[in-house]
Amino acid sequence: MTSEFISLDHGSGGKIAHRLTADLLLPLFDNPILSDMHDGAVLALNDHTRVAFSTDTFTVTPLFFPGGDIGELAVNGTINDVAMCGATPLFISLALIIEEGFPMADLTRILQSIQQAATRAGVQVVTGDTKVVPKGAADGLFINTSGIGLIPENVTIGSTGARPGDKIILSGTMADHGMTILTQREGLSFDHAIQSDSAPLNQMVAKILAASGKVHVLRDPTRGGVGTTLNEIAESSRAGIILQESRLPVREAVAGVCELLGFDPLYVANEGKLLAFVAAEDAEKVLAAIQSDPFGREACVIGDVTAEHPGQVVLETLIGGRRIVDMLTGEQLPRIC
Numbered sequence: 001m002t003s004e005f006i007s008l009d010h011g012s013g014g015k016i017a018h019r020l021t022a023d024l025l026l027p028l029f030d031n032p033i034l035s036d037m038h039d040g041a042v043l044a045l046n047d048h049t050r051v052a053f054s055t056d057t058f059t060v061t062p063l064f065f066p067g068g069d070i071g072e073l074a075v076n077g078t079i080n081d082v083a084m085c086g087a088t089p090l091f092i093s094l095a096l097i098i099e100e101g102f103p104m105a106d107l108t109r110i111l112q113s114i115q116q117a118a119t120r121a122g123v124q125v126v127t128g129d130t131k132v133v134p135k136g137a138a139d140g141l142f143i144n145t146s147g148i149g150l151i152p153e154n155v156t157i158g159s160t161g162a163r164p165g166d167k168i169i170l171s172g173t174m175a176d177h178g179m180t181i182l183t184q185r186e187g188l189s190f191d192h193a194i195q196s197d198s199a200p201l202n203q204m205v206a207k208i209l210a211a212s213g214k215v216h217v218l219r220d221p222t223r224g225g226v227g228t229t230l231n232e233i234a235e236s237s238r239a240g241i242i243l244q245e246s247r248l249p250v251r252e253a254v255a256g257v258c259e260l261l262g263f264d265p266l267y268v269a270n271e272g273k274l275l276a277f278v279a280a281e282d283a284e285k286v287l288a289a290i291q292s293d294p295f296g297r298e299a300c301v302i303g304d305v306t307a308e309h310p311g312q313v314v315l316e317t318l319i320g321g322r323r324i325v326d327m328l329t330g331e332q333l334p335r336i337c
Contacts, residue, residue, distance in 0.1 A: 038159045048153060056077050063140060071143065091147065092148075099134075099137065159219065167304060170299065172298040173298055193253075214282045
């Protein structure tokens with residue numbers, strides 16, 4: 001590591017954040033489970049039982065935004081990380097760090113949102129913790145959630161599983177969440193309102209796995225966006241990825257905000273989308289399964305896995321050229337989740 005102090009870039013999910021993990025965390029805690037670097041840990045309890053376990057901390061600002069709030073986001077984010085391991089989420093924990101003076105009405109509203117999100121996703125909040133810190137020691141409210149779920153015996157999902165010939169499916173439009181948070185934070189308004197895509201994806205994953213036994217990778221492209229997540233998968237799988245720019249889905253209003261403010265939608269966070277890598281012969285079945293879900297109606301195939309340029313993501317542009325899609329460098333939008 002070259003930096004003397006922690007910066008916001010270390011929480012970006014991009015290159016600098018990955019260096020923090022690779023240079024400091026992994027050498028201290030390295031083990032086969034952690035080194036897989038998936039959304040959650042896959043734990044074998046015995047020859048027949050595997051569970052997925054994941055934890056996450058949410059510091060989003062503002063706490064309330066179009067399409068959700070920090071409570072709903074915390075539940076959905078943890079559920080989705082467990083589901084990306086191919087598991088059925090069952091239980092979550094809830095830990096609150098509350099700043100002195102935080103309005104009780106806001107806390108009640110957020111807790112009700114957590115309850116509603118958990119009920120909608122079919123999980124139970126079964127343990128937790130509450131800490132109150134002095135005024136000025138936190139920024140209103142931080143939430144930590146952990147989740148656990150069961151993985152079916154015939155399911156093997158991991159970041160190393162992408163194979164040449166796989167089709168890459170994105171379950172919907174990019175950049176909705178990140179651009180919503182940015183516009184709310186900066187007080188920007190536009191003719192067409194945008195809102196976060198925060199959503200639970202566990203039921204969508206169940207449909208995917210019921211449709212095909214040839215799903216190799218599932219990931220939700222949160223911090224760092226689709227571009228960074230695809231780079232992580234390409235590197236872990238030692239495979240190349242080819243994207244078609246013409247197929248990348250972005251809502252017109254979101255694309256306009258990105259263009260105006262100088263953001264590439266490929267690197268903007270999503271909170272209710274997934275990437276599925278599936279064998280070509282089953283791609284249409286999986287696509288149909290995703291499109292049958294309320295949160296996947298705009299799903300589409302965006303690219304392919306290739307044996308060429310292993311570890312790299314290449315974009316075929318609208319004008320017929322090619323460019324490298326690198327991992328996000330630096331922090332675009334701090335505290336978006």
